[in-house]
Amino acid sequence: MNVIIVRYGEIGTKSRQTRRWFENILMNNIREALVSEGVEFKKVEAKHGRVLVRTNKAKEAVEVLTRVFGIVSLSPAMEVDANLDKINRTALKLFRRKKRELGLERPRFRVTARRITKEFPLKSPEIQAKVGEYILENEESEVNLHDYDIEVGVELMEGKAYVFVDKVKAWGGLPIGTQGKVVALLSGGIDSPVAAFLMMKRGVEVIPVHIYMGEKTLEKVRRIWNQLKKYHYGGKGELIVVKPKERERIIEKLRELGKEKYTCVFCKFMMVRHADKIAKDFGAKGIVMGDSLGQVASQTLENMYIVSQASDLPIYRPLVGLDKEEIVSIAKRIGTFELSTLPEDEIPFIPKHPIIRGSWEEFRKIYRAIFGEDPGKGEC
Amino acid sequence: MNVIIVRYGEIGTKSRQTRRWFENILMNNIREALVSEGVEFKKVEAKHGRVLVRTNKAKEAVEVLTRVFGIVSLSPAMEVDANLDKINRTALKLFRRKKRELGLERPRFRVTARRITKEFPLKSPEIQAKVGEYILENEESEVNLHDYDIEVGVELMEGKAYVFVDKVKAWGGLPIGTQGKVVALLSGGIDSPVAAFLMMKRGVEVIPVHIYMGEKTLEKVRRIWNQLKKYHYGGKGELIVVKPKERERIIEKLRELGKEKYTCVFCKFMMVRHADKIAKDFGAKGIVMGDSLGQVASQTLENMYIVSQASDLPIYRPLVGLDKEEIVSIAKRIGTFELSTLPEDEIPFIPKHPIIRGSWEEFRKIYRAIFGEDPGKGEC
Numbered sequence: 216m217n218v219i220i221v222r223y224g225e226i227g228t229k230s231r232q233t234r235r236w237f238e239n240i241l242m243n244n245i246r247e248a249l250v251s252e253g254v255e256f257k258k259v260e261a262k263h264g265r266v267l268v269r270t271n272k273a274k275e276a277v278e279v280l281t282r283v284f285g286i287v288s289l290s291p292a293m294e295v296d297a298n299l300d301k302i303n304r305t306a307l308k309l310f311r312r313k314k315r316e317l318g319l320e321r322p323r324f325r326v327t328a329r330r331i332t333k334e335f336p337l338k339s340p341e342i343q344a345k346v347g348e349y350i351l352e353n354e355e356s357e358v359n360l361h362d363y364d365i366e367v368g369v370e371l372m373e374g375k376a377y378v379f380v381d382k383v384k385a386w387g388g389l390p391i392g393t394q395g396k397v398v399a400l401l402s403g404g405i406d407s408p409v410a411a412f413l414m415m416k417r418g419v420e421v422i423p424v425h426i427y428m429g430e431k432t433l434e435k436v437r438r439i440w441n442q443l444k445k446y447h448y449g450g451k452g453e454l455i456v457v458k459p460k461e462r463e464r465i466i467e468k469l470r471e472l473g474k475e476k477y478t479c480v481f482c483k484f485m486m487v488r489h490a491d492k493i494a495k496d497f498g499a500k501g502i503v504m505g506d507s508l509g510q511v512a513s514q515t516l517e518n519m520y521i522v523s524q525a526s527d528l529p530i531y532r533p534l535v536g537l538d539k540e541e542i543v544s545i546a547k548r549i550g551t552f553e554l555s556t557l558p559e560d561e562i563p564f565i566p567k568h569p570i571i572r573g574s575w576e577e578f579r580k581i582y583r584a585i586f587g588e589d590p591g592k593g594e595c
Numbered sequence: 596m597n598v599i600i601v602r603y604g605e606i607g608t609k610s611r612q613t614r615r616w617f618e619n620i621l622m623n624n625i626r627e628a629l630v631s632e633g634v635e636f637k638k639v640e641a642k643h644g645r646v647l648v649r650t651n652k653a654k655e656a657v658e659v660l661t662r663v664f665g666i667v668s669l670s671p672a673m674e675v676d677a678n679l680d681k682i683n684r685t686a687l688k689l690f691r692r693k694k695r696e697l698g699l700e701r702p703r704f705r706v707t708a709r710r711i712t713k714e715f716p717l718k719s720p721e722i723q724a725k726v727g728e729y730i731l732e733n734e735e736s737e738v739n740l741h742d743y744d745i746e747v748g749v750e751l752m753e754g755k756a757y758v759f760v761d762k763v764k765a766w767g768g769l770p771i772g773t774q775g776k777v778v779a780l781l782s783g784g785i786d787s788p789v790a791a792f793l794m795m796k797r798g799v800e801v802i803p804v805h806i807y808m809g810e811k812t813l814e815k816v817r818r819i820w821n822q823l824k825k826y827h828y829g830g831k832g833e834l835i836v837v838k839p840k841e842r843e844r845i846i847e848k849l850r851e852l853g854k855e856k857y858t859c860v861f862c863k864f865m866m867v868r869h870a871d872k873i874a875k876d877f878g879a880k881g882i883v884m885g886d887s888l889g890q891v892a893s894q895t896l897e898n899m900y901i902v903s904q905a906s907d908l909p910i911y912r913p914l915v916g917l918d919k920e921e922i923v924s925i926a927k928r929i930g931t932f933e934l935s936t937l938p939e940d941e942i943p944f945i946p947k948h949p950i951i952r953g954s955w956e957e958f959r960k961i962y963r964a965i966f967g968e969d970p971g972k973g974e975c
Contacts, residue, residue, distance in 0.1 A: 387920065389888070394889050395897070396896075413916025414916060417889060417916055417918075418888060507797070515774065516776075519881070519909050520880055523908075527903075531912060533915050535913050537793075
């Protein structure tokens with residue numbers, strides 16, 4: 216294989232100008248991914264609604280590129296001059312390779328041809344018929360359009376033919392950098408990396424922020440972020456670690472007031488406060504959190520209301536409609552699950568009975584007692 | 596079949612007290628679903644971590660109950676006295692029925708037994724062996740533990756045996772009413788019903804609100820909500836329709852100011868304002884919207900920032916991490932897709948070039964020019 220055909224989805228539906236802009240970001244992210252992972256390539260170029268990556272390391276490159284968002288599918292292909300003889304021989308060669316790989320005696324197959332530009336003299340159905348005949352003449356096999364083991368693809372453009380037998384599915388989504396930036400709060404648990412991942416998938420660059428709990432948890436979060444970075448080509452984002460100075464004062468004061476049950480809500484509120492400040496420093500337009508509803512008793516609409524008051528920025532909660540099972544399944548696919556289950560620092564100040572449905576009025580009173588001022592938001 | 600075994604998921608992991616509360620809500624929703632759909636039943640009861648629904652209309656009941664959130668799977672079963680002879684004969688009868696249904700000559704099967712309470716003298720592996728033998732003596736078939744066509748289930752509790760050959764998957768999630776209420780903005784498009792559905796799935800009662808655009812769209816939204824209601828047993832929610840009085844004034848003023856490009860952002864901002872007011876009237880703790888990122892050019896983090904300022908309530912956007920394809924696929928499964936693609940009223944005031952990345956400062960200025968006051972939030 217000497218080239219990879221990269222297909223992208225939603226970008227294709229935009230205006231010409233937007234599309235050019237999208238393609239450029241996508242190509243940039245592809246280059247960055249390949250360079251970062253040390254996969255050699257010659258050229259990345261956009262052509263007629265697809266991106267071509269010229270490389271002799273097709274297998275390695277495909278593995279890397281399945282992690283670049285915006286890409287829907289990938290086909291490692293042979294580029295040859297668009298003449299029927301060359302197409303036939305390339306198709307047969309790839310067919311044989313795939314047949315060996317599948318270990319089938321008599322594979323059923325079909326040929327799917329597409330003329331992207333129209334200068335080639337034969338039409339698509341004719342190309343399909345010719346290539347199909349050629350394979351049948353040379354190999355024990357049969358054509359089956361609906362139920363096939365091998366699909367031989369032929370795409371023609373600008374005097375070249377691209378022949379392939381594989382179509383690898385990627386994540387879809389939008390290229391990172393097309394949709395601005397948000398701050399992602401990473402706690403070390405299973406949920407927050409999945410939430411960050413889903414925002415990244417929709418083209419958002421993520422600024423990862425961790426509120427320090429201890430060295431063990433920090434190490435864990437570093438490993439989680441290193442894993443997430445494999446999906447973040449095109450984004451910058453080194454992990455930002457905040458050591459909150461106010462924590463002990465809050466905990467002490469809550470104890471004094473007999474309001475320990477508000478500890479978790481305060482802790483989350485302060486996390487969002489820190490995220491808010493960092494977002495504003497970096498020009499990020501939102502905060503993403505791993506909240507989902509009812510997973511633990513204290514994940515209630517009431518407590519989320521209180522926490523949301525810590526910032527005027529929208530808080531994105533892409534997991535809010537998912538069951539734990541669905542979240543875990545994504546975490547496993549993206550490789551963060553195992554890291555999230557590593558040991559972490561015990562948190563000594565978690566109350567026995569955290570408040571289930573916190574009251575904003577009560578929270579405000581406690582806040583004023585601790586800080587001598589109203590919680591308020593930056594923008595209000 | 597004379598009973599349905601209802602299995603639920605996440606509830607099982609809570610404290611005894613919470614669990615009782617969950618079970619009661621789930622049972623209530625089950626009853627409401629069956630009554631609403633006119634499916635007769637005798638009794639719904641909780642027993643040892645499952646719910647039993649006694650009915651002679653098992654098939655109809657199962658179809659309805661797959662739409663009750665909190666339920667993970669359902670098995671229509673025969674309840675018989677827990678003695679081996681009866682279990683054997685029931686198992687054989689159900690095995691034969693299933694064999695006919697599948698149209699198999701020599702099905703592979705396995706028996707899975709579980710003693711929920713332990714008074715039955717044989718242990719689970721022994722029951723499995725006995726029932727398996729009995730089926731093998733009477734029917735052309737073979738046992739295969741890993742690769743089977745039929746699984747015969749036997750659950751034993753309190754002197755009864757429950758025998759079944761089907762396990763129907765349901766949506767999971769949490770029972771509606773366990774997680775409070777939110778307002779759902781329904782526009783008539785594909786996305787907003789899916790967003791409302793996902794919140795409902797996590798146990799949230801939804802108050803559906805539509806901002807009036809015209810009769811055709813309203814009729815469409817009514818049909819969409821009628822479809823969503825089939826997943827909303829346990830919730831009340833009649834559609835609330837708001838006819839916004841301020842719309843014409845805003846549009847006129849935007850034209851005067853030469854700021855037509857802000858029309859869509861204003862329109863959404865005002866929608867959230869209305870949703871906010873209704874939420875507060877009804878004690879709802881959030882607003883759910885069908886926003887996803889980058890689907891249309893104006894779905895940007897910047898515009899979502901502006902819209903979010905219309906309320907101090909958290910705005911839940913369960914679709915924010917999904918691709919259009921994924922949203923469409925859910926819409927099709929839940930039966931709203933076709934309704935969402937029905938014709939709707941044309942909106943005459945959509946500008947040619949809506950603002951892509953709106954500025955909050957500019958929005959504020961325009962808002963002041965129109966309303967003579969700051970946009971502000973209720974709570975600030």
